Amino acid sequence: MNMYLNFGKVRPHLTTRSLNPENQETPIHFISSVQPVPNALFFRRNHFPYPILTPESFTLKISGSVNSALLFNYTDFFKLPTRSTRVLIECSGNKRAYFEEKVFGEQWESGAMSEGVWKGVPLKTLLEYSGIQAGVSEVVFRGRDAGIKSSQYNHFERSLPIAKALQPDVMIAYEYNGKPLSHKHGFPFRLIVPGWYGMASVKWLNEIILIKDKFTGPFQTEDYVYYYKNGTSEQVTTNHVNSTIQQPQDKQLVKSGTHKIKGIAWTGSGVVSKVEISFDNGDSWEQVKLEITPKEYQTVPWSYPIKFHFGSEYHISVRATDSEGNTQPAEAIWNKKGYGYNAAMKISVSAE
Amino acid sequence: MNMYLNFGKVRPHLTTRSLNPENQETPIHFISSVQPVPNALFFRRNHFPYPILTPESFTLKISGSVNSALLFNYTDFFKLPTRSTRVLIECSGNKRAYFEEKVFGEQWESGAMSEGVWKGVPLKTLLEYSGIQAGVSEVVFRGRDAGIKSSQYNHFERSLPIAKALQPDVMIAYEYNGKPLSHKHGFPFRLIVPGWYGMASVKWLNEIILIKDKFTGPFQTEDYVYYYKNGTSEQVTTNHVNSTIQQPQDKQLVKSGTHKIKGIAWTGSGVVSKVEISFDNGDSWEQVKLEITPKEYQTVPWSYPIKFHFGSEYHISVRATDSEGNTQPAEAIWNKKGYGYNAAMKISVSAE
Numbered sequence: 001m002n003m004y005l006n007f008g009k010v011r012p013h014l015t016t017r018s019l020n021p022e023n024q025e026t027p028i029h030f031i032s033s034v035q036p037v038p039n040a041l042f043f044r045r046n047h048f049p050y051p052i053l054t055p056e057s058f059t060l061k062i063s064g065s066v067n068s069a070l071l072f073n074y075t076d077f078f079k080l081p082t083r084s085t086r087v088l089i090e091c092s093g094n095k096r097a098y099f100e101e102k103v104f105g106e107q108w109e110s111g112a113m114s115e116g117v118w119k120g121v122p123l124k125t126l127l128e129y130s131g132i133q134a135g136v137s138e139v140v141f142r143g144r145d146a147g148i149k150s151s152q153y154n155h156f157e158r159s160l161p162i163a164k165a166l167q168p169d170v171m172i173a174y175e176y177n178g179k180p181l182s183h184k185h186g187f188p189f190r191l192i193v194p195g196w197y198g199m200a201s202v203k204w205l206n207e208i209i210l211i212k213d214k215f216t217g218p219f220q221t222e223d224y225v226y227y228y229k230n231g232t233s234e235q236v237t238t239n240h241v242n243s244t245i246q247q248p249q250d251k252q253l254v255k256s257g258t259h260k261i262k263g264i265a266w267t268g269s270g271v272v273s274k275v276e277i278s279f280d281n282g283d284s285w286e287q288v289k290l291e292i293t294p295k296e297y298q299t300v301p302w303s304y305p306i307k308f309h310f311g312s313e314y315h316i317s318v319r320a321t322d323s324e325g326n327t328q329p330a331e332a333i334w335n336k337k338g339y340g341y342n343a344a345m346k347i348s349v350s351a352e
Numbered sequence: 353m354n355m356y357l358n359f360g361k362v363r364p365h366l367t368t369r370s371l372n373p374e375n376q377e378t379p380i381h382f383i384s385s386v387q388p389v390p391n392a393l394f395f396r397r398n399h400f401p402y403p404i405l406t407p408e409s410f411t412l413k414i415s416g417s418v419n420s421a422l423l424f425n426y427t428d429f430f431k432l433p434t435r436s437t438r439v440l441i442e443c444s445g446n447k448r449a450y451f452e453e454k455v456f457g458e459q460w461e462s463g464a465m466s467e468g469v470w471k472g473v474p475l476k477t478l479l480e481y482s483g484i485q486a487g488v489s490e491v492v493f494r495g496r497d498a499g500i501k502s503s504q505y506n507h508f509e510r511s512l513p514i515a516k517a518l519q520p521d522v523m524i525a526y527e528y529n530g531k532p533l534s535h536k537h538g539f540p541f542r543l544i545v546p547g548w549y550g551m552a553s554v555k556w557l558n559e560i561i562l563i564k565d566k567f568t569g570p571f572q573t574e575d576y577v578y579y580y581k582n583g584t585s586e587q588v589t590t591n592h593v594n595s596t597i598q599q600p601q602d603k604q605l606v607k608s609g610t611h612k613i614k615g616i617a618w619t620g621s622g623v624v625s626k627v628e629i630s631f632d633n634g635d636s637w638e639q640v641k642l643e644i645t646p647k648e649y650q651t652v653p654w655s656y657p658i659k660f661h662f663g664s665e666y667h668i669s670v671r672a673t674d675s676e677g678n679t680q681p682a683e684a685i686w687n688k689k690g691y692g693y694n695a696a697m698k699i700s701v702s703a704e
Contacts, residue, residue, distance in 0.1 A: 010374045010402075013365035016382055018601070022362045030368055050362075104605050104702040249370070253456045350456040 014041060017106050021046035022184070025111035029246045033264045033301040034291070036086065036116030036177050043114050044184055045091050045106075047156055047219070048147035051204050053183070057144060060126075060172065060189055064140070064210040067131025074188050077174050080121045085169065085194065087297045088115040088266055092197035092224060092236045095332075095341035103338030110244045110345075115299055118192045120173035124166050126208070132162070135212045139165040141191050144204035150218040158202055158224075159215035160193065169194045169297070172205060194297035195268040196237050197339070199224045227336035239268030240342035241328055243275055243302075243320040250347035256310035261288075263318060263345075264299040270323030272300045278317040282330055282344065285319070308351035319344035366393060369458050373398035374536070377463035381598045385616045385653040386643070388438065388468030388529050395466050396536055397443050397458075399508055399571070400499035403556050405535070409496060412478075412524065412541055416492070416561040419483025426540050429526050432473045437521065437546065439649045440467040440618055444549035444576060444588045447684075447693035455690030462596045462697075467651055470544050472525035476518050478560070484514070487564045491517040493543050496556035502570040510554055510576075511567035512545065521546045521649070524557065546649035547620040548589055549691070551576045579688035591620030592694035593680055595627055595654075595672040602699035608662040613640075615670060615697075616651040622675030624652045630669040634682055634696065637671070660703035671696035 012027035026043040051057070058074040091112035096103055106112075127139075143156040164170065173192045174181060181187040186203030193200035199219065224236040243265035248254050265275045271294040276285035291301040308314065319328040332343040364379035378395040403409070410426040443464035448455055458464075479491075495508040516522065525544045526533060533539040538555030545552035551571065576588040595617035600606050617627045623646040628637035643653040660666065671680040684695040 010371050012368040012371060013376065015367045016364040016379045018604075019362050019364060019382055024365065027368045030371055102603055102700075104603050107601070107603050249459070251454055251456050251459050252370075348454075 012041070014044070015109070015111060017108065021048055022050070023106050025108060026114045028111035028113070028244060029249055033246070033299055037114040039116075039176060039179070039182050039185065041114070042116070042176075042185060043091065043112050045093075045112065045198065046145065047149065048145040050183065051144035051146070057204070057206065058188055060205060060208065062126060062130045062208045062210075065133040065136045065212055066127075066210050067133065070126070070130045072126070074174075077121055077172075077189075081125055082119055082121055083171060084117055084119040085171070085192075085297065086115065086117045086295075087192055087194045088113060088239075088299055089192075089198045089201055090239050090242075090266070092199055092339040096338035098341055098343070099332060099334060099338055101334055103334075103336065105338050112198075116177045118171065118173040119175035119178075120171035120192060122168055123170045123172055123191070123208075124168055126172065127166065127210075130210075132210060133212075136162050136210045137213065138162060138211050138215050140209040140211055140215050140217075141202040141205055142207040142209065143186075143202045144206045150222060154218055156202065156219055157215070157217045158200055158219055159211070159217075160200065162210075164193070164196075195239060197224075197239055197268075199236065223337065224339065225337070226333075226339055229334060236339050239266065240340050241265075241267040241269065241272070241320050241322040241326040242342040243318050243328065243345060245316065245318050245345050245347055248347070248349045250349075252349045253352050254308050254349045256308050256351040258305065258307050260303045260305055261316060262301065262303040264301055265320035266299040267320065267322035267324075267326065269326055271296055273321050273323045275300070275302045275318065275320045277304050278319075279314060281315055281346070282317050288318070308349070310351055313348060313350045315346065315348045317344050317346045364393070366396070367461070367463060369460065373400055374402070375458050377460060378466045380463035380465070380596060381601055385598070385651055389466040391468075391528060391531070391534050391537065393466070394468070394528075394537060395443065395464050397445075397464060397550065398497065399501065400497040402535065403496035403498070409556070409558065410540055412557060412560065414478060414482045414560045414562075417485040417488045417564055418479075418562050419485065422478070422482045424478070426526075429473055429524075433477055434471055434473055435523060436469055436471040437523070437544075437649065438467065438469045438647075439544055439546045440465060440591075440651055441544075441550045441553055442591055442594075442618070444551055444691040448690035450693055450695070451684060451686060451690055453686055455686075455688065457690050464550075468529045470523065470525040471527035471530075472523035472544060474520055475522045475524055475543070475560075476520055478524065479518065479562075484562060485564075488514050488562045489565065490514060490563050490567050492561040492563055492567050492569075493554040493557055494559040494561065495538075495554045496558045502574060506570055508554065508571055509567070509569045510552055510571055511563070511569075512552065514562075516545070516548075547591060549576075549591055549620075551588065575689065576691065577689070578685075578691055581686060588691050591618065592692050593617075593619040593621065593624070593672050593674040593678040594694040595670050595680065595697060597668065597670050597697050597699055600699070600701045602701075604701045605704050606660050606701050608660050608703040610657065610659050612655045612657055613668060614653065614655040616653055617672035618651040619672065619674035619676075619678065621678055623648055625673050625675045627652070627654045627670060627672045629656050630671075631666060633667055633698070634669050640670070660701070662703055665700060665702045667698065667700045669696050669698045
């Protein structure tokens with residue numbers, strides 16, 4: 001009867017938000033926050049259909065205000081100095097579905113984020129080869145994905161201020177978790193900007209253009225801008241300090257007895273310095289245990305042991321604070337396009 | 353370069369609600385309502401871990417108040433008279449997440465339902481072989497899945513009134529979409545009770561017991577009961593008339609231009625007689641086109657052509673009515689365990 005005993009594993013899946021273009025969420029409640037997210041469960045966020053591979057896909061051009069324009073080939077990358085870093089990528093729309101005054105756009109819950117090990121060449125290294133002309137203010141990154149945006153044909157293009165571009169952590173990645181990038185995640189080249197929301201980490205990177213003025217593409221000046229209620233606006237850049245309760249889940253019927261409340265915390269500013277839990281809607285807070293020493297650009301797993309009593313309801317809030325003194329607020333700052341949600345997470349469970 | 357052109361299909365996945373036991377939702381917004389749901393995307397709803405297959409799994413025992421107790425083998429089923437019917441199975445917790453006063457339990461959205469073609473032996477046929485003693489009031493169905501429930505070791509067991517059990521549509525299915533049932537969906541035998549919520553369609557069916565009194569197992573008298581606010585309660589039985597908008601999705605940014613609003617409607621009472629759409633929060637309604645002639649136990653695909661204008665917001669409500677005169681209400685009837693949600697579905701989209 002052995003042939004009958006393999007029933008297929010019980011495993012989590014991506015949560016489908018849209019298929020055209022493909023937008024799918026990591027099943028954040030069901031992944032280990034200690035292991036890197038497997039490529040198959042890495043969240044997918046696209047503005048356009050997947051680009052077709054052509055011979056030009058395997059080159060990376062550096063041009064604009066440089067001393068010498070350069071064209072790198074895919075194989076050149078294996079000869080250049082590399083670094084490997086474990087880095088979280090979080091979509092700036094992560095948790096958009098939680099805004100109480102609802103916002104149009106992909107209704108991401110907590111899983112528009114994934115973390116793993118990226119290997120690549122520091123952008124700084126490449127820019128040192130090409131040279132940087134005096135007066136360069138921004139570096140523009142062009143992906144091969146393209147389509148109609150704001151009534152015009154546009155590539156996905158984003159810029160970084162030159163100072164940010166020269167930070168040694170910013171890299172052109174060509175491997176994820178020890179394997180070449182998958183096509184869906186930017187093969188062959190993806191910019192990785194640790195500590196910034198995911199829109200900065202341009203996939204299918206094909207051209208790098210140094211400029212002396214301001215880049216005004218639609219993904220820089222229309223999308224990925226916080227439009228606040230008071231009429232002001234601001235570029236989306238650094239990940240806000242944030243945390244997610246992975247288990248239990250909101251409105252779960254838990255078994256009475258001993259449990260661990262567990263989750264993750266992260267920030268784009270320094271490192272997570274503490275994570276606190278409240279059982280009285282934020283009147284009093286208690287620190288939870290961080291499972292690892294917090295590191296820059298990485299989520300910190302945390303846990304809190306608890307005994308749930310039969311018939312009781314529990315209201316659980318969690319908030320993180322980072323080394324720059326930022327703490328998750330009780331309410332997120334509403335903005336028209338729904339970016340950067342980071343209110344303290346609140347759930348309730350009932351024990352049976 | 354052809355080797356590079358196969359990038360992997362863009363496809364929808366089950367939405368993971370829990371893994372232990374496994375509860376996953378059909379990606380209802382992304383399936384064709386004309387094709388049967390493929391087995392891999394059929395929603396999974398479990399109370400216990402998957403049962404282990406043993407030689408006894410391949411038998412089906414009929415006992416209790418019968419003239420002769422019978423033991424059928426799996427292979428017997430291939431010799432018995434069969435029928436094939438396309439039948440929707442909808443979990444009674446489908447749409448629980450939409451109750452405005454939140455309810456504890458799996459937070460199903462609209463995908464705790466799937467439809468396909470079941471082949472099996474009418475239960476009536478088997479009961480005619482065993483004979484039914486005078487005074488039989490209920491038929492109890494025992495699944496092989498078991499565990500602690502209400503502080504006791506219990507199998508998943510449910511009963512049907514004898515009159516319902518003898519309806520010719522109630523069958524012991526052993527195939528889904530032309531293949532043996534998969535282990536996760538009840539292999540080798542699953543009761544199918546068309547028109548009733550899914551808890552009645554017992555998986556891994558192993559024993560059928562005819563009784564002359566009332567069955568009081570916990571899945572009959574504690575769970576799957578509507579506990580209303582006024583203190584009254586009622587068994588969960590027939591699927592409420594219901595509908596779901598598949599496309600567009602709530603809070604979607606749609607491209608301006610011509611679209612089809614599309615979705616499905618269904619009922620456990622007769623057939624769907626009309627589906628209506630409103631753009632003014634239910635003040636006025638207009639009938640949409642049903643894509644097929646409504647059939648009992650099946651979802652009806654419907655569609656409505658529309659032109660979305662740049663910069664406009666649309667508030668879209670949809671409600672179905674069935675041949676017994678039931679119409680989806682504006683608000684669902686709240687009940688403590690969150691069953692039978694069937695309020696008219698409301699979404700809003702913004703055109704860009």
